[in-house]
Amino acid sequence: MAIFITSDCIQCGACEPECPNNAIYEQGATWRWADGTTLQAVANTDGEVELALLPHAPLSEIDFYIVPGKCTECVGFHEEPQCAVVCPVDCCVDDPDHRETRELLLARKEQLHAAA
Ligand code: SF4
Ligand code: SF4
Known part of the structure; x- marks a missing residue:
């Protein structure tokens, strides 16, 4: 992660349709790995495989989130x-605590949009 949405968000919704990975969600909305990707299953933080269609709790109830x-x-x-x-x-900003290399980001893009 290198981009996050700050509390300056005015919930206008302009960013959401622009994301090629469907990584942006409205406040209070559940998110899924499968939204806007070809993923069918992913390894979760416990190392277990879960269906990509599984809904996850919102990361913010106040602002749009990534x-x-x-x-x-x-x-x-x-x-x-x-x-x-x-x-x-201008509230989509770099997160200095989460720097990722271009190679890693490109590999993630390929993983999210692998050919079926
Ligand atoms: S982060 Fe998205 S929803 Fe929030 S103000 Fe910016 S464009 Fe609008
Ligand atoms: S920077 Fe990230 S969240 Fe923003 S549009 Fe691109 S992929 Fe989506």
């Missing part, structure tokens, strides 16, 4: 993070 494991900083699709490009209040 699922870290689905964000690729738009690598492989666009030159810049599209959420940051369209956000009218």
Whole structure:
């Protein structure tokens, strides 16, 4: 994860349809690995395999949020993070605590959108 949404979010919804990985969700909405990806199963944090269609609890009840494991900083699709490009209040920002290499982000993109 290198992009996150700050509390300056005004919930305008402009970013959500721009994400090539469907990594952005409205506040209070459940999220799924399968949304906008070709994933059918993933290993969870306990090392167990779970269905990608399994719904997960919202990461925020207040602002739009980004699922870290689905964000690729738009690598492989666009030159810049599209959420940051369209956000009218510049609240999609780099997270200095979560730096990832381009190679890792590209590998994630390939994993999220593997050919069936
Ligand atoms: S940087 Fe790109 S992949 Fe990450 S949340 Fe924003 S639009 Fe989605
Ligand atoms: S574009 Fe910016 S202000 Fe609008 S919902 Fe997304 S993060 Fe929030």
